Amino acid sequence: MSLFVDVDYASINKYKEELCGDKVEVLRSDNSVIIVLADGLGSGVKANILSTLTSKIIGTMLSMGSTIEEAVETIASTLPVCKVRDLAYSTFSILQIYENGEAYLVEFDNPSAIKLKRGKFVPTDKQEREIEGKLIKESRFMMGPEDVIILITDGAIHAGVGECLNLGWQWENVKEYAERIYKKDMSVKSISNTLLSACDSLYAGKAGDDTTVVAVKVRNAQPVNVLIGPPLDKNLDSYVVDKFINQKGKKIICGGTTAQIVSKVTGREIITSFNYIDPSIPPTARIEGIDLTTEGVLTMYKALEHAKKYLNPDNLLQDFSGLNKEDGASKLAKLLLEESTEVNFLVGRAINPAHQNPDFPINLGMKLKLVNDMENHLKQLGKKVFVEYF
Structure with a gap:
């Protein structure tokens, strides 16, 4: 290795x-x-x-x-x-x-x-x-x-x-x-x-x-795989989930609908949590074999805020222990920023009406913008990043 x-x-x-x-x-x-x-x-x-x-x-x-x-x-x-x-x-x-x-x-x-x-x-x-x-x-x-x-x-x-x-x-x-x-x-x-x-x-x-x-x-190399969002074509659900599950390294699911698809395809139960460690960040859930299961866009947005602070040269001599908190965004940021050496994003392109305007082109969607921004931040840390859309 x-x-x-x-x-x-x-x-x-x-x-x-x-x-x-x-x-x-x-x-x-x-x-x-x-x-x-x-x-x-x-x-x-x-x-x-x-x-x-x-x-x-x-x-x-x-x-x-x-x-x-x-x-x-x-x-x-x-x-x-x-x-x-x-x-x-x-x-x-x-x-x-x-x-x-x-x-x-x-x-x-x-x-x-x-x-x-x-x-x-x-x-x-x-x-x-x-x-x-x-x-x-x-x-x-x-x-x-x-x-x-x-x-x-x-x-x-x-x-x-x-x-x-x-x-x-x-x-x-x-x-x-x-x-x-x-x-x-x-x-x-x-x-x-x-x-x-x-x-x-x-x-x-x-x-x-x-x-x-x-x-x-x-x-040692530590791949981290992130599945965020359901595929545009529902017929690809099983294919994408199987691809995600069979990849080496740690596994992260971002999104409630995405978690439900993984649960349905694998037959593994979602154990939800109502423990709001941070009121501004949705709670996490647990699925057997998955290292972290979080809400989607909001949690990724908060994790991206961690990344911006982490890479900001004006933040010298600051305490970065916030990555050790137990909320979903902090855990997601720590896995991506500090624990990973390679990150594989599997990104579903289905539009969530709660977060996106269906009249806009899909590449303007908030989810894709967040993934792109996170990809750029991770590359600044020298990590290999691969993004695949479905």
């Missing part, structure tokens, strides 16, 4: 700066994921331009078929050096993870990556070599399911300087904190946000440097 690489990153700008001097690029291909973290010298516009230039050059070269070695050599040989500080104008880390778990890490003047296995730090063997007078550190290793790698910029190991700590939060402190907060089911967003929140607290909300945390987690 191929592995899925979950990636999330979060940044805080240096106090009073509008732009961040750190830049992250994530490139996904058929057989690997490449993460580039660049840190421009200084802060503000200049640093932002330099880090963007660095990450874009590396990303462009890799997307055009160049090897990471060639990209590193190009960057190391072309980056200018500050005459005053004798430092490269941008440092960087590059991490490539293949679908079989093979990983390749390149570091140039960024703090060392933190690799966790079952929540405990595991050192990686590093080889040093000089390219155009610049010292590059390389590591090759294997990653298995639930292994985590955290990439940071030097803003993280300077956190607290002049505020809470004399010398700042040292690399050892970051590593120990990462070990302490780790939980088996912790999402990459929780890891990156928790670490960044700690840095922000040490800076007392006035960061002395741009600070970025990138969390990377390797997971």
